[in-house]
Amino acid sequence: MAHDVASVNPLPEAAPPPSPRERREQIRRRVIDEGFVKIEDLAEAQGVSLMTIHRDLDVLQSEGWLRKVRGGATAQPSAVHHGDVRHRVQAMAAEKRDLAxxxxxxxxxxxxxxxxxxxxxxxxxxxxxxxxxxxxxSNFLAVLKLLAGEPGVDLIGLGGAYYPAYDAFLGMQTTEAIRSLRADVLFMSTTAVTDGHCYHQSQETVAVKRALMEAANRRVLLIDHSKFTKNGLHQLAPLTAFDLVIVDAGADESQLAPLRAQGVPLKIATRTA
Structure with missing residues (x-):
């Protein structure tokens, strides 16, 4: 007996391809979770061309999520790419505790x-x-979440445009909010130290840090010794612009002697671990 055409179940419609934003989010998560992924594997998984993946990786790299390398992408920190917040928290943890x-x-x-x-x-x-x-x-969402509701801590969050790779608020609105405040002391760090100057990878970061420095009566820079081996694109300030620079005990004297010669006010943190 012939089947009634109307009774035949129609084939399910194919799911629409992800938007470029959704595709990049999937790529970002995979690279962060696996550490390194080949471009060919990303193209096959997403069903797009190698050129499309190259463009996606360029965008994600510009946002600070990952680093393009030969044949693929990595989320592992390097001299020029410093990883997302998850990687940064894990790096030099003992030294950061000593500095703190x-x-x-x-x-x-x-x-x-x-x-x-x-x-x-x-x-x-x-x-x-x-x-x-x-x-x-603070403009760092991780700090705001950590201290929210803590007895004895009055918390002021600096708003603005949210940058997920930094888990922080940056941009013109943030700098304007900072200029309306005055603090006793600023504790900050830097991406890299080269020739006695602080460097960072993004102009947005530099603009906010400069505003923080201008709004504090005392500026304290905290740097672990890995900062001397890294690079940054945008210059922030000389180390002499800080009232105190605290370095962990793992810093080599060959790295510190030029800073002393420049008049940088140095303090070596006691090693506790």
């Missing part, structure tokens, strides 16, 4: 503290509740 403990000695109850979007600053934030009451000002 040294910074904590400078905090007095009742002070207004500014913290930038660095994971070294996040290590400082973890210790601040013990020094309350304090006012803490």
């Amino acid at each position: 403990l040294a910074a904590l000695e400078l905090v007095t109850p009742g002070a207004a503290i500014m913290i930038d979007e660095s994971t070294t600053g996040l290590a400082v934030a973890e210790l601040l509740p013990s020094r309350g009451p304090l006012t803490v000002i």
